[in-house]
């Protein structure tokens with residue numbers, strides 16, 4: 001792949017050089033092209049509000065062309081040798097790793113996260129390429145004699161077929177590789193619509209995949225400012241066989257309804273409202289570290305973010321004191337500043353919503369222990385904020401905050417803690433800190449979630465199945481389960497070979 005352009009301590013000149021090197025078109029049928037109506041849109045730096053660059057904005061006609069290319073490529077791509085697909089993924093892993101500083105800087109520029117976190121996402125996102133390159137050669141079926149001995153049962157795995165991916169802005173690389181890598185492994189062709197706020201990382205990644213040898217038409221990329229108008233017709237097109245969406249529950253619900261028309265297979269990675277429980281017997285140092293990680297990773301703009309911090313009565317005052325101390329020491333600055341621990345929120349609307357949730361919690365009776373204001377000046381920065389004694393029923397306990405705000409609620413018994421934790425329509429992830437292993441196992445069984453972190457503030461791992469229950473979605477990404485989302489099971493009944 002093209003050589004790395006920037007170093008780990010990028011200068012403003014590096015930023016410009018990287019931006020100037022990016023493709024700006026749509027990627028359809030193996031070629032970069034302008035939008036059919038010549039339309040473009042601006043991508044902004046949320047730490048300044050200034051324009052980084054301007055890129056093509058797909059029209060419905062471009063969407064149709066992308067699905068044409070994916071449908072045309074499906075048959076030959078589905079028949080490639082697994083090893084060939086594995087090696088493309090492996091080369092892509094190496095290319096992304098080699099250009100880790102470029103990818104990290106680009107994510108910092110378009111999304112705002114600090115460079116250190118962006119580097120973490122590059123490693124995490126790239127690992128899906130390596131993991132699924134290793135899984136490619138392990139796709140298998142089974143063979144059995146029917147119980148009555150009168151026939152043979154062959155069960156085989158086939159690629160699902162052309163798939164549409166719609167991804168959010170908060171993890172611009174990893175949310176794409178979590179879908180693209182298993183789809184390549186399984187032999188599916190794709191159309192990707194990245195978030196309009198952060199499309200640049202997807203463009204650089206697409207370039208890396210093309211250079212790694214991905215055949216024309218296998219991946220088509222249609223960034224646009226008209227998400228519904230461009231993807232809607234594709235979801236109704238009988239050539240499309242799969243929709244994988246990561247984003248809000250609100251949009252996910254609508255897409256599931258749209259997908260019902262042609263009974264499309266769907267994977268939905270939707271919103272979260274994670275509880276983080278701290279019990280009286282917890283190691284408080286570990287609990288505070290875990291809460292900081294679960295709350296402040298990605299500036300709180302994560303579906304896995306601890307949205308409600310539930311602390312048992314006996315340690316509530318001490319835990320809150322320590323959390324306030326740690327949050328107060330958290331430096332808010334542009335992500336390229338080496339001191340930055342939290343960058344800006346992604347846009348003004350996101351910051352306004354965070355502030356609205358804080359204000360309504362305080363009006364409902366919560367105590368503002370730290371922060372609670374937008375940082376004045378350019379960019380969409382918000383102060384690390386801690387709320388204590390948040391009354392049950394507050395909006396902030398029911399909606400995704402998506403910002404650096406930690407609401408603390410106290411509880412008395414384990415039973416009450418579990419009840420509070422489960423009192424949400426979401427079910428993505430929960431965290432708990434306790435020294436009692438039996439309690440940990442009880443929680444693992446009682447909490448209504450797809451993922452549970454026991455004495456840890458992070459669960460994301462490419463080798464593990466990521467996903468939720470309830471209104472956090474359906475399907476799993478990563479792990480040995482991740483490839484199943486892109487495989488169909490076909491059963492072949494075979495007559496008894498002795499009955500001839």
Ligand code: NAP
Nearest residue numbers: 167168169194195196227228247248251269270271272303
């Ligand atoms: P969003 O508003 O739902 O948007 C997600 C994607 O859907 C974007 O690409 C968006 O395009 C597109 N979209 C919006 N309306 C659409 C429509 N009518 N038809 C087709 N596509 C449409 O979510 P977001 O604000 O980008 O991301 C934050 C949400 O994602 C949070 O709720 C978070 O919890 C969730 N999330 C979940 C996971 C998980 O794995 N469970 C991971 C990360 C994030 P535009 O960019 O043009 O709006």
